[in-house]
Structure formats: C-alpha cells, structure tokens
Amino acid sequence: QVQLVESGGGLVQAGGSLRLSCAASASGFSANTMGWYRQAPRMQRELVAQITNDGSTNYADSVKGRFTISRDNAKNAVYLQMNSLKPEDTAVYYCRAHFILLGISWGQGTQVTVSS
Secondary structure (H helix, E strand, O other): OOOOOOOOOOOEEEOOEEEEEEEEEEEOOOOOEEEEEOOOOOOOEEEEEEEEEEOOEEOOOOOOOOOEEEEEEOOEEEEEEEEEHHHOOOOEEEEEEEEEEOOOEEEEOOEEEOOO
C-alpha cells in the first residue's frame, strides 16, 4: 500500500500563507492524479484542488485565486500553496493520490487553523 506523508499545516492569522507538502512512497510508480481535500468539523470532506500527471489542475470555487497546487512527478510529491487564508479555510487537509495500478491512497491529514 502506498504511504502518503503530509507536512506544513499549522496556525496562521487571516491573510497569511501556508504551504502543504505531500510525498508518496511508491518507488517505480507514477501517480496519475494527486490532490488535496479538506474536512472541517461536522462537514463532509471536500475537494480543494487536484492536479493530473500532465499538469492539468482543478480547484474548488472557494479557493480559486488564493491556492495553487503543484507537483513534482520525479518525487511523487504534491504541494498546496495557500495564500490569503480565511478562517473558513480551517480544516484538516488530506492528501490523496491515485495510482492506476495501486489504487487510491490517503494521507493521515494535517490541521490548518486560521485565526481571525
């Protein structure tokens, strides 16, 4: 099973920035789609942004213009640069990776808290 290790969460004031990182342990395999989801208390998990192996991206409307997703295919890593953070961005952020031959894997989650 592929292991995803996330880092970069934390506490930041509104208007601030954070950068999330996620690396997949899948030597010899290249992820198809990688992405970030988030889940706030008492809410369903939702897509934040995703990126395919050819660089096509998709963002939730709520983060367009503020968040940027990128990836390093050689490292099977995905990043989320979050700018102009708002209190409503507070959630646990999960990395997700889809490998065609290995299936879908999730990270353990990293907490992002934005104070007003």
